[in-house]
Amino acid sequence: MKVKDGIIGLLIGDALGVPVEFERREYLKEHPVSDMMGYGTYNMPPGTWSDDTSMTIATMASIINKKSIDYNDIISEFCEWYENDAYCQYGLFDIGNTTQLALINYINGNPALECGPDDERSNGNGSLMRILPLAYIKDIDYETVENVSALTHGHKRSKISCVLYIEIAKSMIENDNLDIDGHIKIACDKIINYYKDDKELIHFKRIFENDLDDIDKISSKGYVISTFESVIYCLKNTDSYKDAVLSAVNLGRDTDTVAAICGGLAGIYYGFDSIPIDWIDTIPKIDKVLSLCEKYEAFCDEY
Numbered sequence: 001m002k003v004k005d006g007i008i009g010l011l012i013g014d015a016l017g018v019p020v021e022f023e024r025r026e027y028l029k030e031h032p033v034s035d036m037m038g039y040g041t042y043n044m045p046p047g048t049w050s051d052d053t054s055m056t057i058a059t060m061a062s063i064i065n066k067k068s069i070d071y072n073d074i075i076s077e078f079c080e081w082y083e084n085d086a087y088c089q090y091g092l093f094d095i096g097n098t099t100q101l102a103l104i105n106y107i108n109g110n111p112a113l114e115c116g117p118d119d120e121r122s123n124g125n126g127s128l129m130r131i132l133p134l135a136y137i138k139d140i141d142y143e144t145v146e147n148v149s150a151l152t153h154g155h156k157r158s159k160i161s162c163v164l165y166i167e168i169a170k171s172m173i174e175n176d177n178l179d180i181d182g183h184i185k186i187a188c189d190k191i192i193n194y195y196k197d198d199k200e201l202i203h204f205k206r207i208f209e210n211d212l213d214d215i216d217k218i219s220s221k222g223y224v225i226s227t228f229e230s231v232i233y234c235l236k237n238t239d240s241y242k243d244a245v246l247s248a249v250n251l252g253r254d255t256d257t258v259a260a261i262c263g264g265l266a267g268i269y270y271g272f273d274s275i276p277i278d279w280i281d282t283i284p285k286i287d288k289v290l291s292l293c294e295k296y297e298a299f300c301d302e303y
């Protein structure tokens with residue numbers, strides 16, 4: 001197990017997507033991203049990560065500090081990011097509406113597990129993009145994953161998305177002998193078996209049925225299901241870390257988050273050494289994240 005496979009994989013996907021967030025797919029077909037760039041959408045230097053990475057590493061820092069999953073502490077660290085620019089390279093420049101609402105709910109004194117909006121419209125990809133650290137914790141249970149989602153995203157669809165993602169990641173971490181389809185199938189079978197007759201499962205139909213070959217039917221906007229479908233499409237249709245994350249960025253729209261979520265799994269599947277070193281070298285403060293990964297791995301080994 002190497003925590004840095006997934007976490008640096010996620011960070012690099014995020015940073016590749018930041019300069020072209022919201023760009024249309026048609027534009028990126030003409031002007032594809034092929035390398036780490038800077039500026040663009042937020043006018044940030046090359047190698048800048050966004051909310052996806054900040055909230056992921058905030059989660060890891062909380063778990064290391066508390067030596068457990070403490071919901072109040074995790075959401076407090078998210079507030080440190082939101083209010084005081086913790087876990088950033090240059091300060092906060094990107095936050096989703098649902099996440100912002102949840103953090104304001106916490107600041108106003110609401111209980112941590114009731115902060116994430118739970119209406120059907122609040123199913124952006126904002127909890128899926130930060131859930132990966134839980135995949136490294138042995139015997140993590142579904143209720144805990146759902147609760148960590150609910151800190152910002154309380155609807156069942158977002159929670160199931162997080163659980164499915166953790167199962168795919170865990171399969172990849174624990175088993176070297178399967179291809180990508182094999183990992184996805186194992187994870188989907190577990191979800192179908194566990195949630196059984198839950199009416200939310202209908203929204204995962206195309207993922208469960210492996211019906212994701214036509215990219216024109218897949219939006220890469222911020223809706224959690226669209227994001228998940230995009231991520232699986234990119235993993236299935238490429239055969240390296242680099243191509244997986246670049247194809248995710250070049251789908252357009254929510255480029256950083258689709259590439260971050262894709263990059264987390266691609267990093268685990270292909271390994272840290274498959275991530276281009278010149279991209280890693282571009283990232284300001286990368287040493288801090290690598291050292292956090294080492295500490296988190298030591299915690300997970302003992303847990």
Ligand SMILES: [Mg+2]
Pocket residue numbers: 050051052094256257
């Ligand atoms: Mg972002």
